[in-house]
Amino acid sequence: MSYLGPKTIIEKKKQFLLPCSYHFYQDPPQLVRGSMQYLYDHTGKQYLDCFAGVSVMNCGHSNPEILQTTLKQMETLQHTTTIYLTEPIVALGERLAHYLPGNLTRSFFCMSGSEANEGALLLAKKATGRMGLIGLEGGLSGRTHLTMSLTGIPMWRTMDDPSPNTYLAKGYGKEPEETASAAMERSLASIRSILEAHPNGIAAVICEPIQGNGGIQVPHVRYFKRLKAMLQEFGALLIIDEVQTGYGRTGKNFAIEHFDVVPDILTSAKALGNGVPIAAFSTTDEIAAGFTSPSASTLGGNPVSAANSLAVLDYLESHQLKERASNLGNLLLEKLTQLQKKHSLISDVRGIGLMAGMEIRTPDGLPAPEAVDRILERMKDAGFLIGKNGIDRNVLAFQPPLVVTKINLLHMMESLETALQKEYASYSPCK
Ligand SMILES: Cc1ncc(COP(=O)(O)O)c(C=O)c1O
Secondary structure: OOOOOHHHHHHHHHHOOOOOOOOOOOOOEEEEEEEEEEEEEEEOOEEOOHHHHOOOOOOOOOHHHHHHHHHHHHHHHOOOOOOOHHHHHHHHHHHHHHOOOOOEEEEEEEEOOHHHHHHHHHHHHHOOOOEEEEEEEEOOOOHHHHHHHHOOOHHHOOOHHHHHHOEEEOOOOOOOOHHHHHHHHHHHHHHHHHHHHHHOOEEEEEEEEEEOOOOOOOOOOHHHHHHHHHHHHHOOEEEEEEOOOOOOOOOOHHHHHHHOOEEEEEEEEEHOOOOOOOEEEOOOOOHHOOOOOOOOOOOOOOOOHHHHHHHHHHHHHHOHHHHHHHHHHHHHHHHHHHHHHHHOOEEEEEOOOOOOOOOOOOOOOEOHHHHHHHHHHHHHHHOOOEEEOOOOOOEEEEEOOOOOOHHHHHHHHHHHHHHHHHHHHOOOOOO
16 A cells, blocks of 8 residues: 655645644654554554544544444435434434433534534524523634634634624633632632623523643532522523533543533534544423424434444443543543652643543743643654643643553553653753
8 A cells, every 4th residue: 555655745735725724743644544542654653542533532443343333324325314204313312312411302413513512502592582602711612603702712713703792701720729619719700790791691601511622621520510500590501512521531421420410502523423423412302492493404413424323322331431431541640640740840630531631831830832742742753642732732631542441551651751751851951
């Protein structure tokens, strides 16, 4: 098999794609094959995937058990659109009604996380008759104009031209030295002040249960209970974006379950398809009831994506992947925390399940995005693909496929320690 190779791909990207499409690494590999938790480049080199295509490949790359169903559906009936009756879309709707928390029993299927959030925001406006929407600093809602307006990460807002009636409140992410409790109070007070400034005007708050792109920020355990109560007081809805956190990643079906709260609307995407595009926004009978005007997504929940998602849910359950994420996640966080005690460049370790972040700062306490890039490059050379995120791009993100093994993680930790030692030596040759 002959491959273009990284250099030619970069040249073609420059020539034929928009310049906004960027890539990780100074010396990036060309990835040509995936198998469960591993990826392979054009030279045959194996990498342990520790980012899962940003929390997508929870069941592993080219998972043969899932693909059996997907390919069979492709050969039988590929696409009709929702104006015709087909079985997989209703089977998936019914399955999700049991898989989702509480009384969220109705879903609308679409194609991407941005589209699911856009739909959820529209639903909230229709259900409340109000136009105001609140997002959080440090949150990411998507790439459409409205979802971008509710994204609180400057890098992902792209253009400073927010949609009308959109507001950003303080996020729940901790500042250095701040407690989770203080961050919670700051965020809740900020949301309250927007609600009070717009009596009967705010339809919903949209937020992630753990901010992924914001740097794996985990709120205080009481945050969502208090937020939901506050929103009820003002007649506004809570939209929880589980695009990155859903489908077993944090050790529960959805991360909001760690906070013992059922949102009014829940959005999901990424891991629902395990690499096949599908997304959904899901809600209660009561909230769904007002959405009677016609709406359709041409490819949303088509026979292939719906059958594939049913196989994904089967696989997650039959292989107990959420239990695995919980157990291995505890191990990962324990090992990362041990490393933090040894290396002062690590200013924080946080996360739940197999969604962990490690924040890197200079010895002077400043965000160190260049150090993160060097660590990522060393890890890639050692055969481990790690993610990065955070408002200052200084957080290493560990979100591997949930089929990863304990041995995989221990090997990754050894290489991470070496990569950190090299980085530390560049600041302080004596240590
Ligand atoms: C939390 C969250 N919401 C929404 C999105 C947007 O999803 P998509 O890229 O599928 O449109 C993302 C993408 O990374 C995300 O992480």
